[in-house]
Amino acid sequence: MATPAQLGLQNATSPIMEELIAFHDHALMIIFLISSLVLYIISLMLTTKLTHTSTMNAQEIEMIWTILPAIILIMIALPSLRILYMTDEFNKPYLTLKAIGHQWYWSYEYSDYEDLAFDSYITPTYFLEPGEFRLLEVDNRTTLPMEADIRMLITSQDVLHSWAVPSLGVKTDAIPGRLNQAMLASMRPGLFYGQCSEICGSNHSFMPIVLEFIYFQDFEVWASYLYIV
């Protein structure tokens, strides 16, 4: 999750997020160099005593400042498209989980297990235990196995919502009447927080998502425990 006053991306939990962070660094370096060049050119323009008011054509400079940005754009577009197609790759998933957006909570259905479904409401501030995070904790966390491909089917029961978990690099719109598919894969165990990312009413900021990734065998125990309950 984010630390106080954090501006950058959260640490990556999934391979896709690692790729996204690397791409972000790549684009940022290009932006930094272009900004430095522009700042330098501005300083040159402000400090020169030379003037030239009768320029008719400037073929060479026009060639340079057309071809160079085209090359830069290609350098940015190729890794971007690579990650875009990588995001849409669907390996054989171990588990399918449905996330349904409501006003103003999420419900989850584990269709691979019979009758395994629950709602996930925000924990109000006055019910928080010491050490828990305000506006991020929920009553029932979504437990998933780590190091397994998980297919998410995301939809909504009423208005538009968006299921987002930044450290996994996932943000998928929950649209009523439509099923959107996303793939999750966590490389490590732990708790990963997200929030609804599409305005959906007065309590839009109060429907968080908490994913709890645990070891495989512990997940099987958790699933069987929920059956008993």
Added chain:
Amino acid sequence: MAAVPEPDEPGKRKGSCTSLRLSYWKPFKLLGILDVENIPCARDSILYGSLGSVVAGFGHFLLTSRIRRSCDVGVGGFILVTLGCWFHCRYNYAKQKIQQRITRQGMKNKLLYEGTHLDPERKQNSRNSSN
């Protein structure tokens, strides 16, 4: 948590833990955008770029004695050297990450399969002993 001011220092407040933590955690960003502390290869690229810029600009000045043109050469050198170091370093970093992932997976598999019929070292040893 803010300390209560002493009676003889009415206006003076000690720094709070929160403000110190925020100032400690605030990363240094070049031009306000490039976090050179946390982005792998950024610091090295910028430093090598600066060195390349100084060498190119100063070298050009020594050869031609033209100040403005030398500054242009310096800026151009900075951009080219930074980009070159950046791509070279990131390529090696990506290769290293892949190698780390393979090694980590290999260590985990060795722990899991050691002594079982799936252990590849056991199969190899039995093949060597049969030869």
